[in-house]
Amino acid sequence: MEQRDDIIEYSLDNHHSEEEGKKIRKKIWKVTLILSIVTLVEVFFGAMVKQGSSMWLTVKVLFILLTIVKAAYIVMTFMHLGDEKKALKWIVLLPYLIFMIYLIFIGLAEGAELYPRMH
């Protein structure tokens, strides 16, 4: 295949050295530890705190926050989105977040509205 000179081969620029690799691997293991601990904390609270108890609302909010923490580590570190250019980072995150926040709001509001009508 003939080499096109108007296309920049970005893939070749993704390489890093042995020392950089060491640093990156260290970061990966750190994130692994964080994700494992967060999962254990979630399971612990899930098994210990029963739904409907006075603590439940707090635990529920904690679950959602911890989930977002986990998701952020996966997307930013494992998927390298944190290391990409700002333009790419926001073009992926912003439209998605705006739409999902809207959808969650409207979904839960509709669900609460449906409840008295269905019972």
Next chain:
Amino acid sequence: MAGHASKEMKANKVDWGGKTSPFSVSYGKLMMWFFLVSDALTFGGFLVAFGLTRYSYGGAWPIGEETFDALPFLTGSYPLAYVALMTFILIISSVTMVLGVEAGHRMDRKGVTKWMLATIVGGLVFVGSQAWEWSHFIHGTNFGRVELSDGSVATAKGEFGKIHDFEIVRPGSHYEGVGTKITNDNITAEDGDLMHAFQHAAAKRKLSGTAGAMMITLHDGTVAKVNKEADKDLQLIVKVPGKDYAVSSAADESTRIHEADGSVDLYYEALSKGNVVYGANLQENEYGPQTYGHFFFFVTGFHGFHVSIGIILLIIVFINVLKGTYEKRGHYEMVEKAGLYWHFVDLVWVFVFTFFYLI
């Protein structure tokens, strides 16, 4: 790492002036990200629909730590232990994947081979775990869900007393001899095993009598006495209220119907009337509203489908790594792109885990 600007990029100060990619990534990687955004919207839609439906049912929705408390080869209750294990397996496979991507950036073919193999194994273990979980969900618990005489609907918890044998009272066409004991050794294939025959009979109104003295009618018309140990600590958790019983609160176990409140008689009365559902299918399930079963099969199924596709993609990339395709190409970006998809699958599971099992 990713996103280093090339020399040519640095010379060109204007990002959006053409010729260069304003994102400093290759076309393939950018398109993978766009695909993942659209796929994330699909899963987001499912989970929001799940939330909407659950909200519209008020409190009458199954509770994760009550529904998912089984472990393979063990009896007893281990709330959420199995799903936590599955979550952990998937997280670890995500770690091995990112280590593979890192090795690729150093052109370390051996490292890529090793970590990709580990990732594929992790993915297969996860799909296998999900198969077990589906099988358990479909077959259900020993007790099932019963409709009590006052019209309330309850699930039962406790230790199911072992069935020793069925003692023939009136032989049918397959079994002979009054007083002969049917055990798992001489039961016909049609009846399966003792437990299966018992549940089948219960659901088909072919059980009668009270807790200590149940009579069963088998497939061939044989009538037999059920020799069964007493259940231990049988509790009924009321899900839908009837005339006499209110809904049990998950937070307060004293609101359940205990043995002292007559749970045994209530349960076996329901069994003898055939008012019992075991396991789950697309028409009914023992765990909660019918929609719950649909969402379980659809959301976890769609995720499992993604994992399966991911494993196939990883195997294809793995073969190319072995063949040296990417070594020749000069970069391992294909590993990175497959990795993006794999991490996404892990990411979805993190949300499914929280909203389906924890909350």
